[in-house]
Amino acid sequence: MKRVYLHPVPVRIWHWIHALGILLLVLTGFQLRFADHLHWISFRTAVVVHAWIGILVSLDFLLWLGYYLGTGKIRVYLPRAYDLLKGAWKQARYYAYGIFVGEENPFHPEPENKFNALQKMTYLAIMGLLVPLQVITGILLLNTGKFAGIIEALGGLKVVDAVHVVLFYVFAAFIIAHFYLASLGPTFWSHFKAMITGWEEEPEEG
Amino acid sequence: MGRLALAGLLLLGANALPLFAVENDECLACHSDPELVKVLPNGDTLSLFVDEEKFAASVHGINELSCTDCHSDIEELNYDAEVPHPVPLQPVDCSMCHDEEAEAYAQSIHAQLREAGKDAPSCAQCHAYHYTKYLYADNVQDLENKFCLRCHDPYRFHAWLPQKATHFRHVMCTVCHAEGVSPQVHLRVFDRKSDRFVPGHELLQVLNLSEDEFLETYDANSNGILDLTELEHLKAALHGKGIHAVFFGEMGVELTPEVHRVTKAKAVQTCESCHQPGATNLQQVVFVLSKPTGEAEFFEVDPKVLTSPEVSNFYLLNATRIPLLDRIGLVVLFLGLAFALGHGVLRFLTSPLRRKKGEKS
Ligand code: HEM
DSSP states (O other), X not given: OEEEEOOOHHHHHHHHHXXXXXXXXXXXXXXXXXXXXXXXXXXXXXXXXXXXXXXXXXXXXXXXXXXXXXXXXXXXXXXXHHIIIIIHHHHHHIIIIIHHHTOOOSOOOBTTBOSOHHHHHHHHHIIIIIHHHHHHHHHHHHTTTTTHHHHHHTTOHHHHHHHHHHHXXXXXXXXXXXXXXXXXXXXXXXXXXXXXXXXXXXXXXX | OOHHHHHHXXXXXXXXXXXXXXXXXXXXXXXXXXXXXXXXXXXXXXXXXXXXXXXXXXXXXXXXXXXXXXXXXXXXXXXXXXXXXXXXXXXXXXXXXXXXXXXXXXXXXXXXXXXXXXXXXOHHHHSOTTTOOOOTTOOHHHHXXXXXXXXXXXXXXXXXXXXXXXXXXXXXXXXXXXXXXXXXXXXXXXXXXXXXXXXXXXXXXXXXXXXXXXXXXXXXXXXXOBOHHHHHHHHHHHHHTTOOEEEEEEEEEOOOGGGGOBOSTTOOOOGGGTSSTTOGGGSOEEEEEEOTTSOEEEEEEOGGGGGSTTSTTOXXXXXXXXXXXXXXXXXXXXXXXXXHHHXXXXXHXXXXXXXXXXXXX
């Protein structure tokens, strides 16, 4: 067994607040948008809970940003020239074919390079673009009265809300795919365990 | 209000007492003096000035009420006396003409508290009695500023209501606070370029239309209801004339006497009465063309426009969601699910391949 320390404490704290937060935001989001069909909790409770968790996840995003920028480790999210074509191709081929026939995963995580090419691109798009967009539209929607000027300048409440809603569906879909992909480690739970203990275990080769 | 009944009553009144009527000019001979004051028992002074022009422009001036229609305990002026009429005068009884309003008011919390000795308002404390205008043209913010907000700070209450600023900006207090009103969604033209509401008469001028021509022109299918395409045409026409129109939506009430039946105990507190597709409060949608007098023309609008992106700034969570977004969302969700399930099933089906390979090595 080879052990690699992949996820330092701040990353693990960030991640699980984020994961639980997003999950609850998606669930309360469904309640808010379909209060006429769903009756899990009252509309008012959903509004209040969604708002507080939204604030928590926004602060959590700042934790992530601060940590990765502060330590310079943000590099693990930035695709290198190799990743853009060759790495991405190899990884995509692995997921589409190799994994079925028992080929070895072409990527081996190390602390300085812990994401494969596809992970880098996805995570960068999510953490660099989609989450900030969701946080910003969310903050505007927290007080549409006070932010009326900004909202109007962005094209109106329905426009800001449309961005928030489409991203909400993207996150809902992402959670499913992300959970599935995270289970593709050496064993079903190994990546999940790694995100809890920090240590990724890989079977020794050869 | 029974407008016809009122007009009839006025005519009757005018016919019955034509000879004895005191002309407004007679009163104004003294009361147009800005210096004229009365000293109250507590030492304060009360101005007795009445602004003739503002009175003439008021709803009562337009309807040619005389001073003594309201100050009805003055039957004649006796110029021999120091003050040519009795003082103090009886408080004016608005219910002489506005009986339905008075009836609704009598059932309000204001009337109850007033009876209990509190200084809760009666008609004249809320309305600028001499200078009141028609109130149809006012938007929610104007109405709130003219009335409830003068005396109440709503932020001190409503702890249960999230986003108070949003609600107070878009929902007239009486939507929740007056029993028996008919809430209406009002759509008005807001010009993004000049950053203001465009009054109805200005719109007609810009479009070069008379009031009667407006509906004829924009109700293309002549069903008396403005629908989405028709509003889009209106918007395009305004755009052509340099007005960057957005349809500003807000929740007001039909101005009926019931607005006076202000209640606390029975105020609306259930979110679902508004935040639900097809909620009763969203059934009536009208386009407002205001006039300088404070009157307005209301044109019925198809409630479906509320769920279109066109009414871009009026969005009630859940209630006026855009269906297209959820169709896109469903596709996105489906893709996520199909990927995970499809890949998982393939992995399961191909597991014999991998086992074989494992045995070989
Ligand atoms: C929109 C919501 C989510 C986002 C944006 C997100 C994002 C991420 C990111 C950026 C990483 C890399 C962590 C790092 O920086 O070291 C990661 C890893 C991980 N996440 Fe999430 N996550 C979300 C929700 C979830 C949820 C709901 C779960 C649990 C069901 C979960 C489970 C995991 C696991 C097990 C890992 C480690 C495995 C790996 O490297 O792929 N995530 N996630």
